[in-house]
Amino acid sequence: MFCNKCGNQIPEGVQFCAGCGAPTSAAEAPPQAQQPFAQQPYPPPYPQQPYPPQPYPPQYQQPYYAPPPEPDVPNKGLNVLSFFIPLVGFILYATSHQNTPIKAKAALKMSIIGMCVGVGFGVLCGVLGVVIPLAMGGGW
Numbered sequence: 001m002f003c004n005k006c007g008n009q010i011p012e013g014v015q016f017c018a019g020c021g022a023p024t025s026a027a028e029a030p031p032q033a034q035q036p037f038a039q040q041p042y043p044p045p046y047p048q049q050p051y052p053p054q055p056y057p058p059q060y061q062q063p064y065y066a067p068p069p070e071p072d073v074p075n076k077g078l079n080v081l082s083f084f085i086p087l088v089g090f091i092l093y094a095t096s097h098q099n100t101p102i103k104a105k106a107a108l109k110m111s112i113i114g115m116c117v118g119v120g121f122g123v124l125c126g127v128l129g130v131v132i133p134l135a136m137g138g139g140w
């Protein structure tokens with residue numbers, strides 16, 4: 001049976017509720033017997049929880065914890081690509097340094113090296129383009 005005051009479930013025959021100390025129907029049997037319908041329409045607020053405390057967490061957490069596990073290791077192909085096309089390395093770093101910092105950093109490094117080499121090569125070509133004609137005594 002249940003306590004009339006707090007709704008606690010209490011063993012049959014106990015005179016006082018263990019939860020709130022109120023006298024149970026066993027203690028005041030006569031009045032209860034006289035008005036049997038009085039407690040029928042409104043049963044004590046039994047601890048019913050139709051909605052669990054956390055209804056949605058699993059569904060909402062799933063997308064955040066479910067990204068495909070990308071191996072965070074330097075990618076040779078991406079490094080080569082970054083070396084020849086530095087812009088790729090920069091974009092790659094910008095987009096993936098949060099998920100795969102090691103791989104992104106490796107690509108960024110290669111793109112910087114590639115850029116330096118490219119600039120150096122360009123400068124070299126420019127210098128040679130000036131020096132060689134001069135050295136050959138040419139000129140237009």
Ligand SMILES: [Zn+2]
Pocket residue numbers: 003004005006007008017018019020021022
């Ligand atoms: Zn009670």
